[in-house]
Amino acid sequence: MQKRLYLVLAVLITPVLLFACKEQGEVKKVDPKVLASVVEKASNTADTLDKLTVRAYGLGQLGAAMSASDPAGAAQTLDSALAVAKDMHSAANKATLEELKAATSGWEGADLEQVKPLLDRIQNATTRVWAIRSIAEGMALTNKAKAMGVLNEAAAEAEAIPDANYRNLDLRGVAAAMGGIEPSAAAAVAAKISDPRDAAWALTAIGSKAGTSGAAILASAADAARKIKDVEPSSELISEDTKQDVKDKVLSVNKAKLVAASAKALSKVALAVNASDPAKAKGLLSEAAEIAASVEFPYTKAYALSDVAMDMAEVDTALATATAAKIEDGHEDARFAALMKVAKMNAKATGRATMEDLNKAQAVAEDISDPYDKSKALREVALAMVPVNMEKAAEAAEEMDKLWAPEAEKPGARHALFGTEIKAAVAVATARQSEDDAIAALKNITEPRFNNKSVMYIKAKALCEMAANKASANPEAAKKLYGKAAGAAVDTGSGQLQWTIAAGLCKLDKSKIFDMASKIEADNLTKAMGLAEVAADLSSKGDAGAAMVWDLAEKAASGMDDDMASSEALKAIAVKCAQYDKARAAALFAKAAERVNKIGKPKEG
Amino acid sequence: MTGRVMKLIPKALIVLGMICLATQAYAKDNFCAECHTASEVAAFGRVMNWEKSIYQVKDTRCPGLLELKKGAYFTESQLVKYDMYLTELEGKTRRYPEYIREDLDKGTVAYVDLAGTVPTSIDGVAGPALKIKKSIHGAYETLNKLRDDYTLEKVVGLGLVLTLVVMLLFSLGLKNTLKE
Numbered sequence: 001m002q003k004r005l006y007l008v009l010a011v012l013i014t015p016v017l018l019f020a021c022k023e024q025g026e027v028k029k030v031d032p033k034v035l036a037s038v039v040e041k042a043s044n045t046a047d048t049l050d051k052l053t054v055r056a057y058g059l060g061q062l063g064a065a066m067s068a069s070d071p072a073g074a075a076q077t078l079d080s081a082l083a084v085a086k087d088m089h090s091a092a093n094k095a096t097l098e099e100l101k102a103a104t105s106g107w108e109g110a111d112l113e114q115v116k117p118l119l120d121r122i123q124n125a126t127t128r129v130w131a132i133r134s135i136a137e138g139m140a141l142t143n144k145a146k147a148m149g150v151l152n153e154a155a156a157e158a159e160a161i162p163d164a165n166y167r168n169l170d171l172r173g174v175a176a177a178m179g180g181i182e183p184s185a186a187a188a189v190a191a192k193i194s195d196p197r198d199a200a201w202a203l204t205a206i207g208s209k210a211g212t213s214g215a216a217i218l219a220s221a222a223d224a225a226r227k228i229k230d231v232e233p234s235s236e237l238i239s240e241d242t243k244q245d246v247k248d249k250v251l252s253v254n255k256a257k258l259v260a261a262s263a264k265a266l267s268k269v270a271l272a273v274n275a276s277d278p279a280k281a282k283g284l285l286s287e288a289a290e291i292a293a294s295v296e297f298p299y300t301k302a303y304a305l306s307d308v309a310m311d312m313a314e315v316d317t318a319l320a321t322a323t324a325a326k327i328e329d330g331h332e333d334a335r336f337a338a339l340m341k342v343a344k345m346n347a348k349a350t351g352r353a354t355m356e357d358l359n360k361a362q363a364v365a366e367d368i369s370d371p372y373d374k375s376k377a378l379r380e381v382a383l384a385m386v387p388v389n390m391e392k393a394a395e396a397a398e399e400m401d402k403l404w405a406p407e408a409e410k411p412g413a414r415h416a417l418f419g420t421e422i423k424a425a426v427a428v429a430t431a432r433q434s435e436d437d438a439i440a441a442l443k444n445i446t447e448p449r450f451n452n453k454s455v456m457y458i459k460a461k462a463l464c465e466m467a468a469n470k471a472s473a474n475p476e477a478a479k480k481l482y483g484k485a486a487g488a489a490v491d492t493g494s495g496q497l498q499w500t501i502a503a504g505l506c507k508l509d510k511s512k513i514f515d516m517a518s519k520i521e522a523d524n525l526t527k528a529m530g531l532a533e534v535a536a537d538l539s540s541k542g543d544a545g546a547a548m549v550w551d552l553a554e555k556a557a558s559g560m561d562d563d564m565a566s567s568e569a570l571k572a573i574a575v576k577c578a579q580y581d582k583a584r585a586a587a588l589f590a591k592a593a594e595r596v597n598k599i600g601k602p603k604e605g
Numbered sequence: 606m607t608g609r610v611m612k613l614i615p616k617a618l619i620v621l622g623m624i625c626l627a628t629q630a631y632a633k634d635n636f637c638a639e640c641h642t643a644s645e646v647a648a649f650g651r652v653m654n655w656e657k658s659i660y661q662v663k664d665t666r667c668p669g670l671l672e673l674k675k676g677a678y679f680t681e682s683q684l685v686k687y688d689m690y691l692t693e694l695e696g697k698t699r700r701y702p703e704y705i706r707e708d709l710d711k712g713t714v715a716y717v718d719l720a721g722t723v724p725t726s727i728d729g730v731a732g733p734a735l736k737i738k739k740s741i742h743g744a745y746e747t748l749n750k751l752r753d754d755y756t757l758e759k760v761v762g763l764g765l766v767l768t769l770v771v772m773l774l775f776s777l778g779l780k781n782t783l784k785e
Binding site: 057064128130133134137138169172173176177180197205257260261299300303306307310333334337341368370371372373375376380417448451452453454457492493494495496497 | 641
């Protein structure tokens, strides 16, 4: 009996042991110490290179911003940006990548998963040229020939990017940047793009800047756009093991997306063509609509038709309305987007939207099934109605409240913000005729007893808009309105809104600035931008007090912890300042450069 | 069971969001300038403005735009939905749901401020948006607790009434038995 038991146990345990041995034999495990050291090295290299990318990009942006006020300083900053960007592509960094690739060549499973994203990051940082292109765009502002040289080098380097997607995107970027300088050279770079979606995008950008030679380039863009629908669909979801019927389904969905992308790309080409040849643009748009209508899947088709109709609206609203009508029932969101664009474009042409257009859009919006999209659509219509028919807009606001609170029994118990926004917009419009009526309208917007921040935000913003509208004609009335807005904004806790109001008020009454600056609780960026606006206004009036406000703005921007964010804030202040005080602007730019140069360097202290 | 699963979904989404953001923070594919030229970035305008349905945007090739639109859709929908739940609860429970509204209210204002900015990178928006989402999620958890408490109150109340009825019937039966 006992012998038999041993035998049974042996029979049961053996397969388990064999299975365990087989598992161990299948995946080769890397020595944990080797794994840790390789991952650490890859991680450090990737982090360093990413920081260098940010530094190069930041310096490039700074150089571009300086070019209007200080071309020599800009050239110097852009040169140092380029040096950083080129340093990332250095042979040493590429050698480190190769070394890491060699060290991990036999890795599998979880080990490989740990190191692969890091290697991808290093590869992107050492091969991609978008940062160089962005620096060259800054150079082009003052020295087109130099920029062209850098872009030519970048184009050659981009061709060697191993990842096809990044290669196409970077070639597209370089070609588009070249477009404003040498369209023919740019078109030659665009011709190297293998994906017709990127090629069409690049050629459209080049053609729209190319002047007389633009027509031929835009014709090539249209050809590239047409080619998108002929691209063989592929999907990351498909593997060798995928069943044929699943494979067919996934590929047919992706094919439909490619057809839709073709239609959309062609309509973008048409918009660029419209500037020189409206008749041809209409032809291209009709062709795009035909392509969109040929999409197999109903949702993709509806959205493609809607996107084309939205572009059409910029050229011919009647054509756009006809295309919107082709969108099948059940896709009201798609039809609404097209009809609303038609209403907006008609309003742009005549200075005022028509109730006919808005009623049409509203009727379609009522049938949108997604509650979020429906309320957003109705809000759009109602806001567009405000300058045309305030009563109707106010009615729409009431309806909006009901839409979101169908079960609210207590009137005023909840405050659908979309409805409140519309009521506030009606009040702002009323203020053009009667300030008292406008204030009364705002007061009529019910505030919750507690936690009324969002409603107060909308009210304060409306008061601020009313004040801004009155500022030039009646500064005293505007000051009072700003005062009321400031009072309401305190309850909202929004530093951004408080500083918008403060900047408006201080333009009318500079004595308020220090009081405001000390009272408003806001992050340094908001504070710096608000102060810079006031300082710019004071400088424009030749007020000696501007210097102190510029200093306060600089102090706030310098107080930001993040080097890149601080540099961007200082740059924005410097750009404003450069219009009035070039020496101060140069000092601000220098500080911005100092902060951006700290990126990737160990923190002091 | 379904309720528990439903409660887990937003938690899972938050965790997923945090993981995604953590990965993005490392992979520096975040600046708009990586794909767009300076003139294109300058022409962005207020891309956060709603122009068409999220479903119409979803096939865009721009990961940044998709991220922004998805963020706007989920954040705004959550803010409005939770506000609606709170309204429904007002007057139904002995506990006062207004204190939860405070978090939602703060989140709404922070979100409106964020939506007014013009992004230059995904991280520039995704970081503050995640903070807002976390605060909204905190409010949601408290709201759920409040709803559970309300359900418990109802069950306990009903149980109490039933016990009293049973005890009354029992005492009546006992009384009649003793009489006999």
